[in-house]
Amino acid sequence: MEQKPYILVIEDNLDIAEIYAEILEFQGMWVEVILDGAVALQHLETAVPDVVLLDMHLPNISGMELLAFIRSQPHLKQSKVAVITGNPSMAEAARGIADVTFVKPASSTQVCMIVKKLLPRS
Secondary structure (H helix, E strand, O other), rough: OOOOOOEEEEEOOHHHHHHHHHHHHHHHOOEEEEHHHHHHHHHHHHOOOOOEEEEOOOOOHHHHHHHHHHOOOOOHHOOOOEEEEEOHHHHHHHHEEEEEEEOOOHHHHHHHHHHHHHHHOO
8 A cells, every 4th residue: 555645734824734734635645734843843853754844934943943953854854845934035045955945825736736746756
């Protein structure tokens, strides 16, 4: 049985996070949502998502700090990161560190296309 791609959505806006999760689950992916940077950091100490959808403005620990953590961890070397932020300067700051950066609003179609593009080919 083929394993579903594991997508971790780190987004403090519950409505946006649920929209992303719903569209990705509809595409056959396993999605977890985390609304807080500190909780995400703790989760990423052991989790190995295929793709992380990462907002930059998060409570407790910023998206930039999480991005640096992800890039510093050997067990997350294969994980792809798509930064989605409402702040163009934060998107620019993450460019070159994240695999993809884009500025909100992002349609569910855009999110789905980007995640599919980042998934490893089987």
